[in-house]
Amino acid sequence: MRDIEDNFSTSNVTIDLKHGNRDRYIACCLMDCGQELALLDPGPSSTLDELRRNLDERGASISDIGTVLLTHIHFDHAGVTGTLVEQNPRIRVFVHERGAAHLIDPERLLKSASRVFGSDIEEFWGAFKPVPVRNLSVLNGGEEITIGKRQFEALYTPGHAIHHVSYFEMDSKVAFVGDAAGVRTTDSYVYPATPPPDVDLAQLNESVNLIESRQPQRLFLTHFGLAGNVKWHMTEFRKRLERWSEFVRLSLDHDADDASRAQDFSEMVKAEMSSVVTPEEALWFEHSISSRHNWYGLARYWRRQRELSSGASK
Numbered sequence: 001m002r003d004i005e006d007n008f009s010t011s012n013v014t015i016d017l018k019h020g021n022r023d024r025y026i027a028c029c030l031m032d033c034g035q036e037l038a039l040l041d042p043g044p045s046s047t048l049d050e051l052r053r054n055l056d057e058r059g060a061s062i063s064d065i066g067t068v069l070l071t072h073i074h075f076d077h078a079g080v081t082g083t084l085v086e087q088n089p090r091i092r093v094f095v096h097e098r099g100a101a102h103l104i105d106p107e108r109l110l111k112s113a114s115r116v117f118g119s120d121i122e123e124f125w126g127a128f129k130p131v132p133v134r135n136l137s138v139l140n141g142g143e144e145i146t147i148g149k150r151q152f153e154a155l156y157t158p159g160h161a162i163h164h165v166s167y168f169e170m171d172s173k174v175a176f177v178g179d180a181a182g183v184r185t186t187d188s189y190v191y192p193a194t195p196p197p198d199v200d201l202a203q204l205n206e207s208v209n210l211i212e213s214r215q216p217q218r219l220f221l222t223h224f225g226l227a228g229n230v231k232w233h234m235t236e237f238r239k240r241l242e243r244w245s246e247f248v249r250l251s252l253d254h255d256a257d258d259a260s261r262a263q264d265f266s267e268m269v270k271a272e273m274s275s276v277v278t279p280e281e282a283l284w285f286e287h288s289i290s291s292r293h294n295w296y297g298l299a300r301y302w303r304r305q306r307e308l309s310s311g312a313s314k
């Protein structure tokens with residue numbers, strides 16, 4: 001990991017936002033683009049102080065940020081964007097067109113998030129302030145984006161979220177993939193991120209194919225950071241996604257309620273992981289990521305598929 005980090009670090013800094021005092025949960029990428037600085041997935045508002053501290057350490061501040069690149073608008077990736085723009089109205093924000101409306105008016109997003117996180121949402125993630133429409137640069141995928149001396153291609157990579165994009169930098173061959181290719185904190189395990197409500201298996205697979213078609217040498221994952229061995233990563237991702245989704249599909253026919261089906265899934269993931277990661281890493285996953293959410297996301301997907309096919313056969 002050391003060598004790739006050295007090469008990467010001449011023009012990028014991986015900022016560990018230390019969300020909820022956890023190490024290696026949310027990685028924001030600070031990009032030096034020559035005349036200006038950019039942030040990829042600046043995180044939630046609750047980690048703004050940590051973001052500021054990291055900028056400060058490098059002699060920079062929010063007023064030096066010219067661009068924010070968002071892979072998608074989930075709280076852990078994008079929650080602080082409106083606050084940053086409030087403090088520096090010159091920031092332009094890149095986002096997929098299907099995420100833009102939620103940034104302009106986060107009301108609906110807040111409502112659905114509070115169904116998942118309950119009333120702790122503000123404490124956990126901080127405020128999600130709106131972003132004025134004039135600050136937005138809306139993407140569909142396929143655009144070439146120039147930031148200072150650097151160039152990126154926007155790739156439309158739905159599946160984790162319908163409005164998910166990735167950014168591929170041709171020069172460095174790094175693909176900044178948000179959550180499209182899962183979570184990886186060790187070099188032994190790739191964990192697909194399949195929360196409700198948007199998860200779509202076919203889209204997830206097509207998206208990793210699209211990312212791979214650019215032949216990236218490295219991935220930058222929001223959870224967590226720079227990762228090499230792209231071919232291995234993608235193979236593991238596909239294999240595990242297939243296995244998990246089959247497990248969930250079959251669980252829908254078991255005579256049980258959703259809570260216990262999700263619990264069974266969670267136990268399966270724990271057992272699977274325990275054979276390949278260290279106990280400390282397994283504990284990190286247990287504290288950081290709810291595998292039950294993954295069950296609910298995949299279950300929603302399969303139920304929708306069943307509805308569609310029963311509709312079609314009528």
Ligand SMILES: [Zn+2]
Nearest residue numbers: 072074160179
């Ligand atoms: Zn996400």
